[in-house]
Amino acid sequence: MEILNEAAFRKEIKGNPRTGYLFFGDEDYLKSHALKQAREALSPDPTYAFFNEMKLDAVDFEPARLIDALMPMPMMAERKLVTLSGLNFNTMRQNELEAFCDALSSLNEYDYNVLIVTVAADCFNAGYLPKSPSGTLTKLSEHLVPVHFERCSTAKLTAWIQKHFSHNGIEADPAFCSLFAEYCGHSMYILANEIDKLSFYCLSQQKSRATEADMKLCCTPALEYDAFAFTNAIMEGRNDAALAILADYRFRRIEPVIVLGDVTRVICDMIAIRSMTSEGTPNAEISSILRLHEFKVGLYQKCLRQTTDKRLRRALDACTAADQSIKSSSLAGYTLLEQLICNL
Numbered sequence: 001m002e003i004l005n006e007a008a009f010r011k012e013i014k015g016n017p018r019t020g021y022l023f024f025g026d027e028d029y030l031k032s033h034a035l036k037q038a039r040e041a042l043s044p045d046p047t048y049a050f051f052n053e054m055k056l057d058a059v060d061f062e063p064a065r066l067i068d069a070l071m072p073m074p075m076m077a078e079r080k081l082v083t084l085s086g087l088n089f090n091t092m093r094q095n096e097l098e099a100f101c102d103a104l105s106s107l108n109e110y111d112y113n114v115l116i117v118t119v120a121a122d123c124f125n126a127g128y129l130p131k132s133p134s135g136t137l138t139k140l141s142e143h144l145v146p147v148h149f150e151r152c153s154t155a156k157l158t159a160w161i162q163k164h165f166s167h168n169g170i171e172a173d174p175a176f177c178s179l180f181a182e183y184c185g186h187s188m189y190i191l192a193n194e195i196d197k198l199s200f201y202c203l204s205q206q207k208s209r210a211t212e213a214d215m216k217l218c219c220t221p222a223l224e225y226d227a228f229a230f231t232n233a234i235m236e237g238r239n240d241a242a243l244a245i246l247a248d249y250r251f252r253r254i255e256p257v258i259v260l261g262d263v264t265r266v267i268c269d270m271i272a273i274r275s276m277t278s279e280g281t282p283n284a285e286i287s288s289i290l291r292l293h294e295f296k297v298g299l300y301q302k303c304l305r306q307t308t309d310k311r312l313r314r315a316l317d318a319c320t321a322a323d324q325s326i327k328s329s330s331l332a333g334y335t336l337l338e339q340l341i342c343n344l
Helices: 006-014 028-042 046-052 063-070 094-108 135-140 154-167 175-184 188-204 211-219 227-235 239-249 258-277 283-290 294-304 308-327 331-342
Strands: 020-024 053-057 080-084 113-117 147-148
Touching: 006 028, 006 147, 020 028, 020 175, 020 294, 028 080, 028 113, 046 053, 053 063, 063 080, 063 094, 080 154, 080 211, 094 113, 094 135, 094 239, 135 258, 147 331, 154 175, 154 188, 154 211, 175 188, 175 211, 175 294, 188 211, 227 258, 227 294, 227 308, 239 331, 258 294, 258 331
Parallel strands: 020 113, 020 147, 053 080, 080 113
Antiparallel strands: none
């Protein structure tokens, strides 16, 4: 199954687009941005843009309406854009999915269209990619090219935050932008709003640079789990909390090997921080060496006061063994992670 990423879609839509795409994945902000780029690429003349885009919504959608939207020819353009949003494939019955796919099969008859079906993050089960796509994704991929909008890595998100602040006329260095993501979360929709909020506050105070104090005064902290919270719960023996966070990872369909990799990285950072702290290394230097914000170094040190070197080494050995098992065992990855939590 061919699955495009955002960059591949942006390149394709400007060149030789295909007749249908399925936007899915966790990052809804990037889906909206890609849809805007598709509009600009397919209807560069605003005079005719109104006539060359048909918008459908799940509120009153039925397959026959899709065919009606596909039939009209584009006006003074090679392609017409048809968008469909709001469908919830998690609640769609099998006969409804079949009827939808029957309507999609007519795309070949009206190849002057580019259909983009946009699905919200919590309305589509993609399975475990790339190894085990869901049946729904497999069936839809027969008619639409899937485009996966994954959450950005911390490095990419940090660069994006810095550009967004700069666009608003505010200076923000990479360390602050990384902290901003940790504080406000990793949803780009939420981050965009929080960046604007903080930027407008700074400008109103005749400030050209955002500070941590400004952020904590103006912005709303995110309530989301991360690798540190998960690892901390494991190390402190809070199995109920760790299993609850693991259930959240499972709900968001994050690959078990990625979860384990994040936990292993945090434990390795903890071991390094404990070693450097015992040698009297200043937090600023630890932060520079490990490329962690000083705020996070302090959080790690607080957690380390509750554990021992022996427990850290045991946890690292357990993670190494679990990594080997995930890649070779017949047991499901999440089952092995549950065993890891309960055995430490």
